[in-house]
Amino acid sequence: MKFYKLILIGIILLLTTTASAATYYVDNQNPQANDLNPGTDELPWKTIQHAANLMQAGDTVLVQPGTYAERISTKANGAQGNYITFSANGKAIANGFDVMHGYITIRGFEITGNSAGKWGKAINIYPSANNINILDNYIHDLGLYIYGIYFARNGGRPDQAAQNVLIKGNTLKSLNYTMLHMYGANHTVEFNTFDTSNGWDAVRIFGTNNTIRNNKFSHIDDVPGIPEHADILQIYGLEHEDSYDNVFEKNFVMDSNAQIVFVTSWPGVNIGNWIFRNNVYYDVNWEGQMSVTMHWYNNTFYLCSRVNQAHALYFSSRLGTYGSADNSDLKNNVFLMCGRDPSKTIFGWYEA
Numbered sequence: 254m255k256f257y258k259l260i261l262i263g264i265i266l267l268l269t270t271t272a273s274a275a276t277y278y279v280d281n282q283n284p285q286a287n288d289l290n291p292g293t294d295e296l297p298w299k300t301i302q303h304a305a306n307l308m309q310a311g312d313t314v315l316v317q318p319g320t321y322a323e324r325i326s327t328k329a330n331g332a333q334g335n336y337i338t339f340s341a342n343g344k345a346i347a348n349g350f351d352v353m354h355g356y357i358t359i360r361g362f363e364i365t366g367n368s369a370g371k372w373g374k375a376i377n378i379y380p381s382a383n384n385i386n387i388l389d390n391y392i393h394d395l396g397l398y399i400y401g402i403y404f405a406r407n408g409g410r411p412d413q414a415a416q417n418v419l420i421k422g423n424t425l426k427s428l429n430y431t432m433l434h435m436y437g438a439n440h441t442v443e444f445n446t447f448d449t450s451n452g453w454d455a456v457r458i459f460g461t462n463n464t465i466r467n468n469k470f471s472h473i474d475d476v477p478g479i480p481e482h483a484d485i486l487q488i489y490g491l492e493h494e495d496s497y498d499n500v501f502e503k504n505f506v507m508d509s510n511a512q513i514v515f516v517t518s519w520p521g522v523n524i525g526n527w528i529f530r531n532n533v534y535y536d537v538n539w540e541g542q543m544s545v546t547m548h549w550y551n552n553t554f555y556l557c558s559r560v561n562q563a564h565a566l567y568f569s570s571r572l573g574t575y576g577s578a579d580n581s582d583l584k585n586n587v588f589l590m591c592g593r594d595p596s597k598t599i600f601g602w603y604e605a
Contacts, residue, residue: 331356452479490519
C-alpha cells in the first residue's frame with residue numbers, strides 16, 4: 254500500500270510540474286503590447302527582459318519578429334528537463350544575452366551592432382550558467398573588439414567556468430574580434446558556421462573534455478592593420494588557462510588566410526593532448542604551429558600553407574617556456590599540394 258501511495262505522489266508531482274510550465278509572448282510590434290499584460294498571444298509583453306524577470310523552470314517565451322533594443326539578463330534557473338527557453342518566433346533582433354543561470358536555452362535570435370561596446374559580448378555565459386543551449390542564432394557584423402560567444406571565468410581551471418554547454422547550428426559572420434572564446438568543461442560545439450573574421454581568430458578553446466565537431470570555417474583571414482594574426486584555432490598559456498583532452502573533429506576549414514592552428518603553453522599550465530581527427534583543410538594559407546603534445550589522425554590537407562611555402566604542420570620542441578611538442582603523433586593523414594620550398598627542404602607535409 255505504501256508503495257502505491259509513493260507512485261501516486263510521484264504522478265501528482267509530475268502533473269503539477271508539467272501544468273506549471275507556461276508559454277508567454279513578447280511582441281513589440283503589437284499596438285496592444287505592454288509589460289503589464291498577461292503575456293498571451295493576444296495581449297503580449299513588450300520587452301524580452303520582462304519575460305526574463307518572471308519566467309520559472311519549464312517556461313518558454315516566444316519572441317515575435319521585431320527589433321528589440323535591449324540586452325537580456327537571465328534571472329532564474331531552469332531545471333533538468335524543464336529548461337527556461339527564449340525562442341525567436343521569426344526575425345527577432347536583440348542586443349545580446351547575459352546567461353547567468355543554469356538550464357537556459359537561447360534559440361533563433363539575430364544579434365548585431367555595436368551596443369555591447371569594446372570588450373563586450375553578443376552572448377556572455379557566466380561561470381554559474383551550467384547546462385545551457387545556444388541554438389540556431391545569427392550573430393553578425395558586431396563592432397570592433399566585441400566577442401561573438403564568450404565564457405566568463407573565475408580562474409584558469411576548467412571547474413572555474415560553465416559546464417555542459419551546447420552550441421549548435423549558429424552562424425557567426427563578419428565579426429571584428431574572436432568569434433568563440435570558451436572556458437570550462439564538457440561543452441559541445443557542432444554544426445555551426447564561422448565565416449569572415451576580419452583579421453581575428455575564429456575560436457579559442459580552453460578547458461577540458463570539450464568537443465568541436467562538424468563545423469564549417471571559412472574566410473578566417475589576416476587583415477592589414479590588425480595587430481594580431483588570424484588563427485582557425487588558438488590556444489595559449491600566457492594567461493594561465495588550462496586546455497587539455499579536447500577533440501576537434503569532422504570540421505571543414507576552407508578559403509582562409511590564417512594559421513591552421515597555433516598552440517603554445519606556459520610553465521604550470523596544462524595545455525595539450527588534443528585530438529584532431531577526420532577534418533578537411535582546404536586552401537588554408539599558413540602552417541599550423543604547436544609547442545605542446547597533439548595527436549593528428551585521418552585529416553586531409555589540400556592546398557594548405559602555400560603563402561609562406563612552409564609545412565602544413567610544424568611541431569616545435571624549441572620554444573622554451575612556451576612548451577614542447579614531444580610525444581605528438583600523426584597517423585593516416587593526407588597532405589596534397591601543400592606549401593613547397595625545395596631550397597629549405599620543405600615539401601608540404603609536416604616538420605617535427
